[in-house]
Amino acid sequence: MGEALLIEVALYQPYWHGAKEWPPSPLRLFQALLAGVGLGCGEALETEELAALEWLAAQAPPTVHAPRSRSGRAVRMFLPNNDLDAVGGELDRIASVRDEKWVRPRSLEEPAEFRFLWREPGALNPETLAALERAVAKLYQFGRGIDPAFARTRLCPAQELEAAARPSAELEFAPSAEGPAQLRCPEPATLESLRARHANLAARSKTGYLRQAEPARFRTVRYGETGAALLLFELRSAGTALGAGLFAWSLRAAHDLVTLVRDALAARLAAALPRCSAEIERVVVGRGAQARDKDRRIQIIPLPSVGTEHTDPAIRRIAVRVGGECPIAASDLAWALSGLHLGADAGTGELLDETRPVLVQAEERRMLRRYLGPERTWQTVTPVALRAHRSGREGSARVAAESAAGAEVQNALRHAGVDGPVASIRVQKEPWLSRGKMAAAFARTPRFEGSRLWHCEVVFQEPRNGPLVLGDGRYLGLGVMMPVAQPANDALVLTLSAESRPPADSAGVAVEALRRALMSRARDDAGGVDPLFSGHEDSPGPAASGRHRHAYLAALARNGRIDRLLVIAGWRVDRRWTPTDRERAHFPRVVEGLSEIKAGRAGVLRVEHCASADDSEEEFRESRRWRTATPYAPTRHARRETDWTRFAAQDLARECERRGLPVPQILIRSVAIGPRGGAEVQAEIEFPAPQSGPLLLGRTAHAGGGRFVPVTAAP
Numbered sequence: 164m165g166e167a168l169l170i171e172v173a174l175y176q177p178y179w180h181g182a183k184e185w186p187p188s189p190l191r192l193f194q195a196l197l198a199g200v201g202l203g204c205g206e207a208l209e210t211e212e213l214a215a216l217e218w219l220a221a222q223a224p225p226t227v228h229a230p231r232s233r234s235g236r237a238v239r240m241f242l243p244n245n246d247l248d249a250v251g252g253e254l255d256r257i258a259s260v261r262d263e264k265w266v267r268p269r270s271l272e273e274p275a276e277f278r279f280l281w282r283e284p285g286a287l288n289p290e291t292l293a294a295l296e297r298a299v300a301k302l303y304q305f306g307r308g309i310d311p312a313f314a315r316t317r318l319c320p321a322q323e324l325e326a327a328a329r330p331s332a333e334l335e336f337a338p339s340a341e342g343p344a345q346l347r348c349p350e351p352a353t354l355e356s357l358r359a360r361h362a363n364l365a366a367r368s369k370t371g372y373l374r375q376a377e378p379a380r381f382r383t384v385r386y387g388e389t390g391a392a393l394l395l396f397e398l399r400s401a402g403t404a405l406g407a408g409l410f411a412w413s414l415r416a417a418h419d420l421v422t423l424v425r426d427a428l429a430a431r432l433a434a435a436l437p438r439c440s441a442e443i444e445r446v447v448v449g450r451g452a453q454a455r456d457k458d459r460r461i462q463i464i465p466l467p468s469v470g471t472e473h474t475d476p477a478i479r480r481i482a483v484r485v486g487g488e489c490p491i492a493a494s495d496l497a498w499a500l501s502g503l504h505l506g507a508d509a510g511t512g513e514l515l516d517e518t519r520p521v522l523v524q525a526e527e528r529r530m531l532r533r534y535l536g537p538e539r540t541w542q543t544v545t546p547v548a549l550r551a552h553r554s555g556r557e558g559s560a561r562v563a564a565e566s567a568a569g570a571e572v573q574n575a576l577r578h579a580g581v582d583g584p585v586a587s588i589r590v591q592k593e594p595w596l597s598r599g600k601m602a603a604a605f606a607r608t609p610r611f612e613g614s615r616l617w618h619c620e621v622v623f624q625e626p627r628n629g630p631l632v633l634g635d636g637r638y639l640g641l642g643v644m645m646p647v648a649q650p651a652n653d654a655l656v657l658t659l660s661a662e663s664r665p666p667a668d669s670a671g672v673a674v675e676a677l678r679r680a681l682m683s684r685a686r687d688d689a690g691g692v693d694p695l696f697s698g699h700e701d702s703p704g705p706a707a708s709g710r711h712r713h714a715y716l717a718a719l720a721r722n723g724r725i726d727r728l729l730v731i732a733g734w735r736v737d738r739r740w741t742p743t744d745r746e747r748a749h750f751p752r753v754v755e756g757l758s759e760i761k762a763g764r765a766g767v768l769r770v771e772h773c774a775s776a777d778d779s780e781e782e783f784r785e786s787r788r789w790r791t792a793t794p795y796a797p798t799r800h801a802r803r804e805t806d807w808t809r810f811a812a813q814d815l816a817r818e819c820e821r822r823g824l825p826v827p828q829i830l831i832r833s834v835a836i837g838p839r840g841g842a843e844v845q846a847e848i849e850f851p852a853p854q855s856g857p858l859l860l861g862r863t864a865h866a867g868g869g870r871f872v873p874v875t876a877a878p
Contacts, residue, residue, distance in 0.1 A: 166318040168222075168281040172305050174312045177275040179232070180268045181306035186229035186336050190347035190381050191305070192279055193220060195312075197357055199301035211294035213354065218291055220349035224384045227336045227346070228278035235268040267582065277305070278333075280319075292318070334487060335389040342387025343628040345537065349381055356380040392493035393630070394483040395531050396500055398520040410520035411477035415604040417465045417545045418611065420478060421640035423505045424463050424522070431499045432491070442490055449638055457580065458488045461496065464630055465640045467544050469533055472597040476544065480530055481522070482630060497524060537626035538646035539586070542595040546602035546616040547575060547634035547642040565590050568617045575633040575642070576621070583627060589620040595647075611636055620647075652751040653732035654776040654783065654857065659725065665765035667720035674716045674866050676762035677728055681714065685753045695733070695750055714750075715859050717782075717793075717867035728768075729776065729857075729867075730754045736859050738823025776857075785855045786873030794835070794843035795869040796862040807834040811844045818860045825850050847874065 170192065181187055193216065200212050241261040287295075296316055305312040336344065356379045398410040412420050429447045433440045444450045446460050462484040467476040483500065485493045506519030525531075549571040568590040576585070592602045595618060603613035615635075621644070634642035657677075665673055678696070685693040696714050715736050717729040732750045734740040760768040776783050782792075797814040812829045819826060827848040835843045848871070861869030 165283075166320055168284045168287070168316065169319050170279045170299055170314060170316045172277045172279075172302065172312050172314045174271070174275040174305065174310060176310075177230075177271040177273050178235075178268045178310070179271055179275075179306045180266060180310055184346065185232075185269070185344070186227045186334070186346070186386075187277055187306070188346035188348065189225055189227070189279060190349050190353070190379075192277075193349040193353065194357065194379075195302050195305050196298050196314075197354070199303055200298050201361075202301065202303065209294070209297070211290065212298040215291050215294040215298055217351070217354050218285070218287070219295065220353050221351050222281050222284055224338045224346075224348045224386075226280045226282065226338075226389075227386065228280065228333050229336065230275055230277075230333055231272045232269045235270050238266045240264050240266055287318075336386045337389050338384050339387030340385060342385040343535075344386040345383050345628065346386050347381045348384045352380045388487035391487040391489075392485040393531070394485065394493065394497055394500065395480060395525040395528055396483070396522040397480050397525045398478070399523045401504065401506065401517050401519065401521055409479040411475065411479055412465075412520070414467050414476050414478060414545070415600045417467075417478060417640035417643070418605065418607050418636065420465055420481070420505075421463045421638075423519075424481060424500075424503070427503050427505060427507065428463075428496070428499055431503065432495070435499070436495075439491075446489060446491060458486045459490060460638065461485055461489060461491070462632065462638055463640070464534075464632055464643055465545070466530060466534060467643070468530065469544065469596070469645055474598070476596055476598055480525060482531060482534070484630065500524070534630045534643075534645055536628045536631075536646040538648060539624070539626050540620065540622045540647040541627075541629070541631055541644040542620045542647050543618045543633075543642065543644050544596065544599065545641050545643045546605050546618050547572065548611050548615050548636035549575065549617055549634060550615065568619075572617075572619050572621065572633070575635075579631075579633050579637060581627075581631065581633070584624040586622040586624045587620075588622075590617045592616075592618065594618055595620065605641060611639075611641065616641070652755070652775045653735045653747070655730045655751065655754050656774055656776050656780060657728040657730065657754075657757065657770045658772040658774075659727065660769045660771040663767060663769040664724040664726050665762065665768065667723050667725055669762070669765040670718040670720065670725060670867060672765045673718045673725055673728065673760075673762050673768060676760050676765065676768070677716050677718075677730070678714075678866075680757060680760045681730070681753060684757065693749065693753070695746060696753065713865065715857070715865050715867075717859070717870055719780075728760075728770075729780075729782070731776075731857055731859070736822065736857060736864070739821075781872045782857045782870065783855070784873050785853045786875075787851075787853050788847065788849045788874035789854075789858055789871040790847045790874050791832075791845050791869070792872045793868050793870045795846055795860060797842055797844065798862050807836070807842060811842060811846070815844070815846060815848070815860065819848070822860065824854060824858075825852070827851075 172192065172195075179187075181191060184191070196216060196219075200209060200216070242264055243257045243261050299314045299316040302312060302314040304310055305314075336342075336346075360379055398412055400408060400410050425448060429443055432443050432447065436443065441451075445452050445456060449460060452460060464482040464484060465478045466480040466482055467478050468474055468480075469476060483496060485491075485496060500522050501524050503522040504514065504519070505521070506516035507514050549568055569588045572588050572590065573585070576582075594600055594602075599618075602616040602618050605611070605616055606613040619633075629644070629646060631644040631646075632642050633644065636642055681696045682692045685696040694713055713733050715729070715731040715733065717731075718725045719727040719729065732742070732746075734742045734746075755773050757773070758770050760770070762768050795811070795815060797811055798818055799814055808831045811831050811834055815829055816826050827850045830847045830849075832845040832847060834845075856871075856873070858871035859865075859867075859869055860871065863869060
């Protein structure tokens with residue numbers, strides 16, 4: 164091992180206002196360095212310093228050392244958006260375009276320094292090192308503009324790194340495959356993307372043309388606290404523990420399981436480490452623990468089996484979370500838990516109940532990953548223990564109790580050290596899992612009475628990682644939460660910029676150009692196009708499955724101009740199709756990155772905004788009665804048909820059946836026969852019960868034909 168590169172950043176004050184991440188990410192450091200290099204230079208940046216930053220971006224992710232800290236109180240501020248045009252440029256009306264923003268500073272233990280360490284950097288010649296030192300010396304802030312800082316860099320010999328212990332007031336975070344923190348790190352393309360973003364923002368300020376600049380390019384790396392660990396154990400039937408099947412422990416007895424494991428672990432550790440018995444009592448059992456011991460205590464988390472709605476949510480595994488400040492090494496805890504029989508006497512080791520399980524360290528961690536996220540929405544599997552609130556059977560009493568419990572969940576998040584803004588909180592006594600248990604089933608008097616237990620759902624404004632355990636019983640198996648994956652965006656509206664909106668009669672051209680653009684983005688490394696967007700299988704011909712398993716496209720016009728394009732996944736229209744997880748994830752990835760569409764005579768269509776469709780769009784509302792917005796094209800040739808009205812009604816009824824819709828009552832308004840015998844039908848349909856949109860039917864449905872909209876008033 165040779166020399167390591169160290170960059171130290173010191174704040175002038177022991178407060179840090181960086182948002183949405185802890186510890187500060189390597190990308191934040193890189194951006195601060197680039198800002199320092201560019202300060203006062205305009206476009207004439209130092210070439211040698213930029214080359215040094217490019218070298219730094221190409222290195223492996225560094226280890227991050229941060230001071231110990233605590234999250235401060237959130238402060239709500241109202242700041243004007245960069246949207247003065249919305250009020251005609253009148254400064255007196257700027258209050259009407261203010262937006263709510265939250266600021267939550269961190270209080271740092273001194274010295275307030277961050278250290279970024281590259282242990283094995285690539286070849287670094289003296290010229291590059293000198294240029295990097297100059298760039299680092301120009302750093303002037305770190306976090307936000309109110310966080311002034313200075314920095315220095317040097318090469319550290321390996322002997323110095325091994326000999327110097329990190330300060331006690333410092334935490335170390337290193338890349339880890341299962342680390343809870345996701346930090347942004349620079350990559351070789353980051354520097355150029357940041358310069359392009361700066362140029363776009365500068366051009367926007369000069370021209371007044373408001374368009375979101377392209378985001379910076381970076382990679383996301385999982386980080387974990389050094390010394391921290393998340394151990395996983397399986398409950399195995401006694402006997403041949405390794406060969407026996409998993410033992411299913413009752414979900415409602417989660418508290419009892421954790422208590423058994425905790426006491427047995429404490430007894431085994433005390434027998435092996437008699438001098439540390441007092442520390443074991445405080446760290447493992449929790450007796451005598453203070454608020455400052457939160458980060459030192461271990462946490463035993465029961466993991467009920469979750470998956471589909473039919474999965475039995477019995478407890479077959481436990482996780483043991485060990486913080487980086489825990490005085491007992493994770494390896495010692497793993498030794499003490501491995502082979503631990505839960506039917507043995509905690510003091511003597513005598514086997515009292517052979518039917519109870521044995522703990523075996525798990526190799527398969529798929530079930531654990533179901534509790535790690537990241538997701539925005541989290542729901543309890545075992546209820547949260549909150550302060551008791553009286554709840555009666557009357558509706559008003561229950562509403563008052565739920566309101567008070569919701570406020571208590573906020574306190575539970577704070578006590579568990581879970582920061583970040585919350586979008587919504589819901590509480591109830593009923594379980595979220597279809598085979599879960601009522602909150603009262605977990606009651607253990609006198610500490611956990613039924614009135615204290617609530618199932619809750621927390622929706623954060625940003626995705627967060629787990630495991631997440633809340634409430635007064637978080638060290639006793641209660642308040643275990645699981646992430647709930649939100650459905651992927653399967654219907655997207657692309658809003659076109661005002662200057663690129665083509666005439667309404669260019670709908671066909673625009674839709675075909677959109678289809679080509681999506682197919683181009685959906686190509687794989689071998690040049691093939693995903694059937695979700697091509698409608699073709701691997702063979703040259705069209706997909707012959709009989710199902711409409713590719714995207715539906717449509718152009719929507721207002722005031723004679725096409726202002727929106729719809730891209731709808733096939734399963735949203737064909738109710739009989741259940742997509743795979745890969746298809747659900749792949750669809751929005753292809754569509755959301757579309758920014759420009761070359762549409763021939765219709766010009767270049769520029770996408771100003773991409774958003775999920777909702778009932779603000781007429782096509783996505785719920786209704787019993789629907790009418791054609793674009794003509795319906797029958798799926799069969801009429802041959803020698805003379806009664807076109809009857810033929811169109813029969814074809815439309817069969818098409819509804821094929822899409823998984825109930826057969827409606829059909830009223831054919833008109834039928835126009837084309838020069839080649841094709842028909843364009845205007846119709847109105849009424850279902851037995853309300854149906855949600857979108858409805859795109861017929862032979863031309865994938866190109867925007869046969870699009871139905873709700874009938875809002877009687878004809």
